[in-house]
Structures are given as structure tokens and as C-alpha cells.
Amino acid sequence: MLTGLLAAVAAGALSLPAAAAPDDTDVVDVPRPQGVDAQGLPLQPDGLAAAPGTGLGRPITRMQILARAAIWHETHVGYSQLKFRKGWRTDCSGYVSMAWDLARNHWTGDLHQVGERIGFDELRPGDMLLYHNRSRPRDGSHVVLFERWVDEPGGDFVMYEQTPPSVKHRTWSSSGYSRSRYRAYRYQQVIETEAVWYPVAGDWDGDGRLTPGVAVPEGESWRWRLSNDPHGAATDADFLYGDVRKLPLVGDWDGDGRYTPGTVDLTGEHHDWYLSNSLTGGAPDVRVGYGDVEKQPVVGDWDGNGTFTPGVVDAEGDVRDWYLANSLSGGEHDVHVGYGDVRKSPIVGDWNGDRVFTPGVVDFTGDHRDWHLTNRLDDPATEVRVAFGGVDATPVTGDWDGDGYFTPGVADPAARRWHLSNALASGVADTVFTYPGMPAPPVLVPAPRPSDSPTPPVRPAPSSPPPVPSPSAPAGALPTGPVPVPSPAATASPAPTFAPPPGAPPLDQPPVLH
Numbered sequence: 001m002l003t004g005l006l007a008a009v010a011a012g013a014l015s016l017p018a019a020a021a022p023d024d025t026d027v028v029d030v031p032r033p034q035g036v037d038a039q040g041l042p043l044q045p046d047g048l049a050a051a052p053g054t055g056l057g058r059p060i061t062r063m064q065i066l067a068r069a070a071i072w073h074e075t076h077v078g079y080s081q082l083k084f085r086k087g088w089r090t091d092c093s094g095y096v097s098m099a100w101d102l103a104r105n106h107w108t109g110d111l112h113q114v115g116e117r118i119g120f121d122e123l124r125p126g127d128m129l130l131y132h133n134r135s136r137p138r139d140g141s142h143v144v145l146f147e148r149w150v151d152e153p154g155g156d157f158v159m160y161e162q163t164p165p166s167v168k169h170r171t172w173s174s175s176g177y178s179r180s181r182y183r184a185y186r187y188q189q190v191i192e193t194e195a196v197w198y199p200v201a202g203d204w205d206g207d208g209r210l211t212p213g214v215a216v217p218e219g220e221s222w223r224w225r226l227s228n229d230p231h232g233a234a235t236d237a238d239f240l241y242g243d244v245r246k247l248p249l250v251g252d253w254d255g256d257g258r259y260t261p262g263t264v265d266l267t268g269e270h271h272d273w274y275l276s277n278s279l280t281g282g283a284p285d286v287r288v289g290y291g292d293v294e295k296q297p298v299v300g301d302w303d304g305n306g307t308f309t310p311g312v313v314d315a316e317g318d319v320r321d322w323y324l325a326n327s328l329s330g331g332e333h334d335v336h337v338g339y340g341d342v343r344k345s346p347i348v349g350d351w352n353g354d355r356v357f358t359p360g361v362v363d364f365t366g367d368h369r370d371w372h373l374t375n376r377l378d379d380p381a382t383e384v385r386v387a388f389g390g391v392d393a394t395p396v397t398g399d400w401d402g403d404g405y406f407t408p409g410v411a412d413p414a415a416r417r418w419h420l421s422n423a424l425a426s427g428v429a430d431t432v433f434t435y436p437g438m439p440a441p442p443v444l445v446p447a448p449r450p451s452d453s454p455t456p457p458v459r460p461a462p463s464s465p466p467p468v469p470s471p472s473a474p475a476g477a478l479p480t481g482p483v484p485v486p487s488p489a490a491t492a493s494p495a496p497t498f499a500p501p502p503g504a505p506p507l508d509q510p511p512v513l514h
Contacts, residue, residue, distance in 0.1 A: 073168070197437070201396050209402035249262050301357050360374065
């Protein structure tokens with residue numbers, strides 16, 4: 001259902017194709033009570049109210065917002081102001097908090113704090129329309145997610161909303177809600193499709209040190225630009241790989257010591273992983289189905305054998321649940337770990353240099369990021385706590401200096417600036433540089449050296465008549481007759497040639513076996 005929709009979002013379209021028919025047209029207003037306490041603070045999974053302040057999450061694309069919203073619609077998540085699903089309150093404002101992947105549950109009284117006011121005609125996929133009723137704030141307010149215009153901008157449109165009895169996907173018409181009540185907002189952390197910039201870090205050349213890279217949309221594929229320089233001085237690999245509707249990720253899938261790209265989808269009943277063992281693009285080498293699609297995908301070397309394998313992370317209750325696989329064959333998980341506050345984002349790394357990847361979580365609030373890390377997959381507890389990086393930048397982890405230990409980093413999607421630390425200690429960055437993912441220079445293919453002595457021109461063999469163009473052939477047609485065989489001493493043109501850029505992989509991937 002989502003594939004056509006997400007492709008249009010990835011292309012930056014305002015009027016998206018009807019990937020699925022809306023449920024119906026809303027014609028009445030109904031009470032939608034929200035989960036708040038007596039002071040009007042939104043309830044969180046532990047039953048307590050949130051502290052005042054914003055709960056900005058990590059940067060997120062419009063296609064990711066709509067993919068998250070669609071999951072609750074497809075699974076018929078019921079409406080409740082007191083229940084939670086994967087850590088998110090199942091009322092209207094909890095639904096938007098989930099779709100935007102905020103750091104906590106908001107309500108209609110404070111959702112505007114994480115948004116920017118826009119005009120009604122400026123609505124784009126994943127924006128929200130918010131109505132906060134000051135006289136009846138708890139049960140007289142509502143918020144919906146905009147999906148697409150039915151016809152022209154400013155008219156009727158299709159939306160997602162959490163409303164009794166469960167999430168609806170339907171048309172907002174002039175006979176429905178009063179538009180004078182609702183105000184349009186855009187999430188402050190939304191990544192506009194035409195400026196999507198995914199920072200990735202990997203050991204692209206096998207030298208034991210992770211270096212920067214980026215994935216950006218180009219048409220229907222991801223454009224990968226990777227640098228082998230620890231300061232991102234140049235782009236060493238530049239290729240197309242993977243469906244842009246899927247989430248990009250990297251890992252060492254075959255254990256050869258080099259990181260290569262992959263993608264994982266965000267729709268269906270489970271995650272489908274498409275993994276490549278090269279930096280040249282083309283079709284995936286490995287396809288595997290693993291993990292509940294409602295859980296967040298992660299990858300790592302969970303058993304220390306040198307090969308990266310999938311994992312997924314839940315957000316049910318107070319503590320995150322990690323379900324990790326030690327193979328690329330699908331099936332059930334091999335390791336189940338409970339670690340990390342559900343209000344923090346999961347990260348992974350080899351924090352102690354033992355070659356086994358273990359969990360961590362990092363927050364998105366305050367003046368800086370707080371990193372909570374464990375070195376265990378059995379009965380884990382926080383062993384390292386680090387304050388590093390600005391809250392507006394995306395967390396990245398890696399072994400930046402080749403000493404065998406993963407340490408924190410952040411990449412600012414606005415400035416394309418990287419701040420990396422070589423220690424698990426709070427403080428300033430050891431390395432700061434700008435790597436936007438500039439195109440790689442064309443690959444120069446040197447011509448053979450010309451011989452020292454002139455080479456006579458190639459002539460047909462004496463027994464063969466010279467080739468004569470066909471009388472009926474049009475001008476410019478190739479001659480017919482025997483093909484001359486060049487002598488071994490014949491030289492190529494001294495002018496250099498350039499290798500063609502790699503082509504885009506096919507979108508119609510082979511079926512995934514589960």
C-alpha cells in the first residue's frame with residue numbers, strides 16, 4: 001500500500017498518487033479525550049506526567065513520518081488516552097508524537113512547541129493540523145497528520161488521525177471539520193526530501209578505522225558517497241544502490257573487514273533487509289526477512305565473529321527490548337536484551353574493544369547529548385555515561401582512530417559538519433571537519449604508452465579485398481566485409497578515457513525469502 005505513496009514523497013511531490021483509498025470522509029466532530037494529568041501535562045508510559053519543555057527527536061524524513069503513521073492504521077491500533085503502544089500514548093497527540101518520533105509523548109497543548117507555523121496551502125506530507133480548545137483542552141481538542149491534497153493545494157486533502165475507535169486514513173472535506181479551528185504546523189526536525197542527508201560511518205577500505213559517508217536520494221535510488229579520509233577530504237566511492245523508499249544502513253555483511261551498504265524497509269509485517277557486499281552498486285547480494293516492522297532496525301556484530309547481522313529494538317514499557325540475530329538467514333532472534341530508557345534513541349558499538357557490539361542509548365533533550373552505554377548482552381547495566389555533542393546533530397558511532405574502541409560522534413545535517421571523539425569521556429571533539437558528500441572525481445583510465453617506433457597502418461590481409469560499403473546502406477552505415485585484425489603493436493588513441501558512472505540498481509528487487 002505504501003510503496004507508491006513513499007516514492008512520491010521521496011520525489012518531493014505535493015500531490016501524491018492515491019496509494020490507498022481513504023477509509024471514508026469525516027463528517028462529524030467527536031470527543032477525543034487526551035491522556036493528561038490535572039495540570040495539563042501529557043502522560044508518559046510510566047504513568048507520570050512529562051516535565052515541561054520540548055521533546056524534539058532526531059531528524060526524520062517525510063516518507064518515514066508517513067510510514068510510521070501507516071503502521072498504526074494497518075494494524076488497527078485502538079484509541080485510548082491511558083494505554084500505550086511501544087511507548088506511545090494511543091490518543092491523537094500520542095499518535096502524532098509517534099509518527100514524528102519525538103523524544104516523549106506530547107499533547108495538543110504543547111505540540112506546537114516542536115513545530116513551525118505554516119500556511120494552510122503550504123501543507124506537505126507529514127505536517128500536522130492542530131486544534132487546541134482552551135475551554136475544553138482535554139476532550140475538545142484534536143490533531144491530525146496531513147498526507148496529500150486530493151486535487152489542488154488549498155482544497156480537500158487526505159489525512160491520518162487517531163480517533164475512536166481506531167486510526168483512520170480519510171479525506172478532510174469542506175463538510176467535515178471547520179478549518180478555521182485548525183492551524184498548520186511543520187515539525188522542526190523534518191528533513192525536506194530534496195535535502196535528505198543520511199550520515200553513515202564505516203571502514204570502507206579495511207584499514208581498521210571508520211570514516212565518513214553519506215546517503216542522499218537520487219531519483220528512485222540512494223546515492224552513496226564515501227570517504228576513506230578521516231577528515232573527509234575527498235570522496236573515494238560514489239555509486240547508486242538501494243530503493244530510496246527504504247532506510248539506508250551500513251555493515252560488514254561478509255566478514256571481509258570492509259563496510260558496505262544495505263537498506264531495510266519500513267512496511268509490511270516484518271523488515272526486509274537488502275544487503276550488498278561491494279561498493280559498486282547493482283543488485284543486493286543478500287536478502288533476508290527479520291524483525292517486527294514496528295521495531296527500530298539496528299545492525300552489529302553481536303557474537304564477535306566479524307560479520308554484521310540484523311537486530312530490532314522495541315519501545316514497550318519503561319525499558320527498550322533488543323532482539324538480535326547472529327545470522328543472515330532470518331527466523332527467530334538469538335539474543336534478547338532489555339536495556340535503555342524508551343525515551344532515548346538506541347545506538348550500538350564495540351565500547352570496550354572486545355569485538356562484540358553491545359547496546360547504548362542517547363537522549364535528544366537538554367544542552368547536549370547524554371550517552372548511556374553497556375558492554376554486556378546478558379543482564380546489562382550502564383557502565384559508561386558520556387556527555388558529548390549537540391542535540392541538533394545526528395548521533396554516529398565508530399572507531400575513529402583505529403584503536404579498536406567505538407566512541408561517540410555527531411553529524412550536523414544542516415552544516416554537514418562532523419564532530420568526533422576518540423574517548424569515552426565527556427568533553428570537546430578530537431576531530432571536527434565538514435564532509436557534505438561531494439561527488440567523486442571521474443576515474444581516469446590511462447591509455448597504453450605509445451611504442452617507441454611508428455606503427456604502420458593496419459591493412460586488410462592481401463587475400464581479402466578491401467571492405468566496400470553496401471550500395472544500399474545509408475550514409476554513415478558501417479562497412480561490410482572482413483573485419484581487419486590489428487597487429488600487436490597497434491596503439492590506442494593517446495587521449496584518456498573516463499570510466500562511466502555506475503548505473504542505478506533495479507527497483508523491482510527479487511522476492512525475499514523468509
